[in-house]
Every structure is written in structure tokens, then in C-alpha cells.
Amino acid sequence: EDQVTQSPEALRLQEGESSSLNCSYTVSGLRGLFWYRQDPGKGPEFLFTLYSAGEEKEKERLKATLTKKESFLHITAPKPEDSATYLCAVHRPDGYALNFGKGTSLLVTP
């Protein structure tokens, strides 16, 4: 069964303290791994899509990487405004909808 597992569930960082979030997946034939950011009470906001092992994408303090079994979201020198829940997802077998992990709740304190 296709699965997406994120760790840790929650992460607390000091401002400027870099770290990584993990997304492990099992899927037959990856068609894309998606990262989203979700602020409390709002809909998820798209960040990145990664398609093949070795691929990397960056946006401001965020960098996403992909291997054959997992993806990492690296946060470099985070700021309090980076506090959010980060979700990763892969395609369901139907090829349309996404299977989401349960997310990592990130809190960055000043």
C-alpha cells in the first residue's frame, strides 16, 4: 500500500537554527513528490514538486531534496515567519489525487 510518513511530528527551533524535515514514501512509480506549507486555519500552499532522485529545489530558506525512498525539506537559518505545518504528498494510484503525510508542525522562536 502506498504510504507517506513524515517525521518528526513537531519541531521547535530557535531562530537561525537550521534543521531538516523528513518525508518517507512507498509508492510504485513516483510521478512527483509535493511539498506544501499550511498556516493555521488556512489551506495548504504549494512549495515544490520533485520528480526524480537527486533533484533539488530551493525557495528562500527552504531546500527540498529527493532520494528513491525519502525527501528532505532543509530549513536554513529559519525565522519565526517560517512557523507552519509542512506537508508532503505523492500521487495516489488513480493518478489524480494526492496521498498526504500527517505533516510536521514547525515552531521557530525568536
Next chain:
Amino acid sequence: DVKVTQSSRYLVKRTGEKVFLECVQDMDHENMFWYRQDPGLGLRLIYFSYDVKMKEKGDIPEGYSVSREKKERFSLILESASTNQTSMYLCASRDREETQYFGPGTRLLVL
């Protein structure tokens, strides 16, 4: 910019009421989706539509139905609302690169 809008941000309904949640996208996307999000359970797929008048069940369709009469609009219907349908409801549409864009969500409370 892709824009997905949902008819209400917050909604309070009584048990047994019929509830309509509306979602509109302005990017001519063919595929649209309804998820619900609950603490500890994450996002779960209720229904999706890959074209006008076409629909497919997701993982938790029981108690819900959908309507897609026009390409830009995808409606979720709770036939007879129950307290276990209290949740955050998220609509999304998908572009040709297969990226899903979400609306702001509707937080539904069923009393």
C-alpha cells in the same frame, strides 16, 4: 496566480441539515478535489472530479455527494449533516503540471 475560492470560511449547521459547500477555480483546470482535514488524521480524500459531470469516490465518500455541472465549480453536499462531519473542508484544483492548488478551507461545525 491560481485562485481557488470557497463559499464560506466558517459554517455552523444543525444535525440533519443538508449542507452545500461551494468551490470555484478561475484557471480552467479540469480536475478538482474535496478533502477533509482532521487533527491526527491529516487530509483525506472525499471525492474528486476529472471533468465536468464526472466524479470518483475517494477514501471517505459516505454521507457526501458532489456536483460538477460547470468546469469552474465543484460542490460538496452533506446530505444529512452529522456531528462526525465537523471538520475543515478543503477544495483543490489541479493544473497540467499536476500541481494541486488549495482554497482557504471551510471550517464546518455540526451541532
